Amino acid sequence: MAAPATGPILRAEDLTVRFTGRDATVNAVNGVSFTLDPGEVLCILGESGSGKSVTLRALMRLLPARRTQLSGRIELSGQDVMAMKHRALADLRGTEVGIIFQEPMVAFDPVYTIGRQISETIVRHEDVSREEARRRAIDLLDRVRIPSPERRLRAYPHELSGGMRQRAMIALALCCNPSLLLADEPTTALDATVQIQILLLLRELQRELGMAVIFVTHDVGVAVEIADRVAVMYSGRFVETGPVREIMRNPRHPYTQGLLSSTVQGSLRGKALEAIPGSPPDMTKLPAGCAFAPRCRFAEPECKMPPPAIALSPHHMVRCIRAA
Amino acid sequence: MNAPASVDGGALLKVQELRKYFPVRGGILNRAVGWVQAVDDVDFDVSPGEVLGIVGESGCGKSTTARLLMHLIRADAGQIVFDGEPVRPDDAAALRALRRRMQMVFQDSYSSLNPRLPIEDTIMFGPKVHGVSAAQARERARELFALVGLDPAQFIRRYPHELSGGQRQRVNIARALALEPRLLILDEAVSALDKSVEAQVLNLLLTLRRELGLTYIFISHDLNVVQYMSDRVLVMYLGKVVEIGPTAEIYDYMQHPYTEALLSAMPSMDPDQRTETPPLTGDPPNPIDPPPGCRFHTRCRFAETVCHHAEPRLEPVAGNDAAAAGDHLVACHMRRAGSGHSGAPG
Ligand SMILES: Nc1ncnc2c1ncn2[C@@H]1O[C@H](COP(=O)(O)OP(=O)(O)OP(=O)(O)O)[C@@H](O)[C@H]1O
Ligand SMILES: Nc1ncnc2c1ncn2[C@@H]1O[C@H](COP(=O)(O)OP(=O)(O)O)[C@@H](O)[C@H]1O
Ligand code: SF4
Ligand code: SF4
Ligand SMILES: [Mg+2]
Ligand SMILES: [Mg+2]
Numbered sequence: 001m002a003a004p005a006t007g008p009i010l011r012a013e014d015l016t017v018r019f020t021g022r023d024a025t026v027n028a029v030n031g032v033s034f035t036l037d038p039g040e041v042l043c044i045l046g047e048s049g050s051g052k053s054v055t056l057r058a059l060m061r062l063l064p065a066r067r068t069q070l071s072g073r074i075e076l077s078g079q080d081v082m083a084m085k086h087r088a089l090a091d092l093r094g095t096e097v098g099i100i101f102q103e104p105m106v107a108f109d110p111v112y113t114i115g116r117q118i119s120e121t122i123v124r125h126e127d128v129s130r131e132e133a134r135r136r137a138i139d140l141l142d143r144v145r146i147p148s149p150e151r152r153l154r155a156y157p158h159e160l161s162g163g164m165r166q167r168a169m170i171a172l173a174l175c176c177n178p179s180l181l182l183a184d185e186p187t188t189a190l191d192a193t194v195q196i197q198i199l200l201l202l203r204e205l206q207r208e209l210g211m212a213v214i215f216v217t218h219d220v221g222v223a224v225e226i227a228d229r230v231a232v233m234y235s236g237r238f239v240e241t242g243p244v245r246e247i248m249r250n251p252r253h254p255y256t257q258g259l260l261s262s263t264v265q266g267s268l269r270g271k272a273l274e275a276i277p278g279s280p281p282d283m284t285k286l287p288a289g290c291a292f293a294p295r296c297r298f299a300e301p302e303c304k305m306p307p308p309a310i311a312l313s314p315h316h317m318v319r320c321i322r323a324a
Numbered sequence: 325m326n327a328p329a330s331v332d333g334g335a336l337l338k339v340q341e342l343r344k345y346f347p348v349r350g351g352i353l354n355r356a357v358g359w360v361q362a363v364d365d366v367d368f369d370v371s372p373g374e375v376l377g378i379v380g381e382s383g384c385g386k387s388t389t390a391r392l393l394m395h396l397i398r399a400d401a402g403q404i405v406f407d408g409e410p411v412r413p414d415d416a417a418a419l420r421a422l423r424r425r426m427q428m429v430f431q432d433s434y435s436s437l438n439p440r441l442p443i444e445d446t447i448m449f450g451p452k453v454h455g456v457s458a459a460q461a462r463e464r465a466r467e468l469f470a471l472v473g474l475d476p477a478q479f480i481r482r483y484p485h486e487l488s489g490g491q492r493q494r495v496n497i498a499r500a501l502a503l504e505p506r507l508l509i510l511d512e513a514v515s516a517l518d519k520s521v522e523a524q525v526l527n528l529l530l531t532l533r534r535e536l537g538l539t540y541i542f543i544s545h546d547l548n549v550v551q552y553m554s555d556r557v558l559v560m561y562l563g564k565v566v567e568i569g570p571t572a573e574i575y576d577y578m579q580h581p582y583t584e585a586l587l588s589a590m591p592s593m594d595p596d597q598r599t600e601t602p603p604l605t606g607d608p609p610n611p612i613d614p615p616p617g618c619r620f621h622t623r624c625r626f627a628e629t630v631c632h633h634a635e636p637r638l639e640p641v642a643g644n645d646a647a648a649a650g651d652h653l654v655a656c657h658m659r660r661a662g663s664g665h666s667g668a669p670g
Pocket of ligand 6: 386387512
């Protein structure tokens with residue numbers, strides 16, 4: 001199901017996620033808004049605990065219902081995701097939206113073969129015969145460059161190497177031709193030599209299928225390889241969003257600047273790195289104003305108020321008073 | 325930079341023909357049905373004050389090498405000479421003395437901290453075992469906290485779970501430094517940290533090295549970080565050293581096809597220079613019963629008949645850069661005159 005050619009495929013407005021616990025409330029996502037065009041690749045870039053995975057899961061309402069407070073608006077191809085029944089949501093996740101996780105073992109059931117899991121997903125969502133589903137599964141494994149796909153169809157998840165499992169999971173996520181792919185650090189656990197293969201594969205499939213992608217990563221280098229647009233996340237907020245070139249060449253938020261200058265490149269040899277002092281804030285005790293203030297060398301009294309989102313251009317947004 | 329690692333004398337650490345095979349058990353009798361050749365005839369030296377980086381894909385034997393150096397596991401063969409003295413694995417007292425001069429920091433920042441002890445007690449433990457009085461050990465712990473950038477007043481009584489990952493890794497570095505070692509082995513010591521925190525810890529390591537005259541073996545899968553930190557780099561593939569040399573030589577004039585592939589897999593950091601073709605296809609092969617000849621031949625685009633049955637030896641690169649000659653070693657038939665490889669120098 002393709003989205004209409006005009007307008008974004010996905011729109012999130014003021015997305016907020018809190019986890020309520022006995023002693024404390026985790027403010028995991030604090031008002032995230034963005035739109036995603038059909039065929040666009042958005043990378044959410046941020047450090048551990050900044051709220052990337054929770055944002056991604058919130059989009060498909062994949063969070064533990066009992067302890068989670070989710071609010072805001074999510075619109076996918078014109079449908080109101082927040083208002084959807086669970087059944088409709090589950091359908092959406094297998095068809096229009098594909099999901100890949102960091103750890104492929106989460107996506108696969110260890111007791112069934114790869115082939116069975118892929119073809120059953122196809123049969124569940126589309127009106128095709130088993131034979132046809134099997135043919136499509138072989139075709140998909142071939143597409144994600146798994147050698148001897150017919151044989152691999154009979155393999156159990158644990159029998160595949162890390163890279164192969166990740167490829168098989170991509171095949172599973174793509175089996176119903178989604179128009180939106182959500183990918184949570186799908187290459188983080190892999191060697192650089194395998195990571196680059198998977199990134200190139202995703203890039204190629206994305207282009208061929210015209211999918212929109214939201215790709216979560218903590219690695220600037222990975223974002224540069226795959227993103228059209230980057231959203232830099234800090235303590236549950238998008239603090240800067242813009243085209244990948246703009247973010248790399250003209251970062252305007254002090255956190256983005258710090259993140260880039262503390263990302264080691266060999267050419268810096270012999271120079272001390274410009275590290276960001278301190279560590280990320282406790283998500284149960286976020287300050288009222290700019291959450292980066294305790295680590296920011298430009299902080300002023302005004303930063304005790306929530307900084308506004310400033311549009312430097314129609315595509316470049318920065319949440320910092322200095323950008324004004 | 326540093327003096328080149330001289331092959332004779334001068335080395336703080338000399339490793340010769342180090343080998344460790346792990347049995348793969350199977351069948352009803354649980355007999356060894358194969359061998360993981362985790363470390364196979366590895367040779368290298370480390371000079372005092374230098375940083376030797378070790379790189380390679382996961383499973384190539386980096387951590388096993390580190391554990392062999394620390395004598396946490398027993399080698400099947402080979403010799404380790406530390407500070408001019410061969411290490412005798414049967415001599416318990418000598419091993420204790422060795423572990424005092426050689427310390428290790430692991431990737432998992434929890435693994436060497438006792439969860440039930442305030443971190444100060446963990447730091448004091450080593451020196452006390454080695455006969456330092458409690459008062460002196462406490463004094464030293466405070467100095468070490470300050471040295472690694474943790475305010476003693478604020479942190480010393482905390483428990484490991486009350487610290488962030490970066491703070492815990494600083495405590496681990498303090499713990500490793502408590503016995504005033506000469507050599508620190510850092511096995512993926514910054515890999516689990518966020519970039520902003522990783523940069524802090526790298527700065528700290530370089531400062532400590534300068535101030536205390538430390539020597540590091542720096543193991544990481546992050547080639548950018550290794551380039552930044554190391555004076556020399558050793559490249560491993562399936563238990564073998566395939567190339568070793570000064571950092572600039574390895575990164576700019578790499579000789580081994582595997583080194584080249586590994587380096588081209590690094591993300592470019594420039595949106596206009598994206599990678600277009602993967603430098604290697606497939607996953608690293610299984611280290612159980614690795615391929616004969618050159619272990620890389622199954623993935624090497626230059627592989628020829630000779631590579632399938634003759635194992636290339638680690639030999640000096642016949643370079644025109646005289647300064648580097650003798651310091652840069654490679655194990656590849658294509659780089660050795662008369663090997664029978666069509667690309668070999670004439
Ligand atoms: N089910 C949950 N219950 C309570 N807190 C949670 C839950 N899931 C996540 N959190 C908290 O929400 C915050 C954001 O978590 P999230 O998983 O989105 O981080 P992330 O940016 O994906 O980090 P990483 O890079 O480590 O994966 C963290 O403080 C985390 O501890
Ligand atoms: N205790 C062990 N028993 C069996 N195999 C092991 C053991 N430790 C390591 N190995 C194997 O030895 C090889 C090298 O491992 P390791 O040194 O940990 O690699 P690296 O640190 O380079 O990722 C791997 O194939 C690993 O599975
Ligand atoms: S709003 Fe203030 S504290 Fe926050 S990043 Fe900008 S200058 Fe720094
Ligand atoms: S010896 Fe042969 S197979 Fe091995 S790296 Fe050199 S050319 Fe490639
Ligand atoms: Mg995550
Ligand atoms: Mg290891």
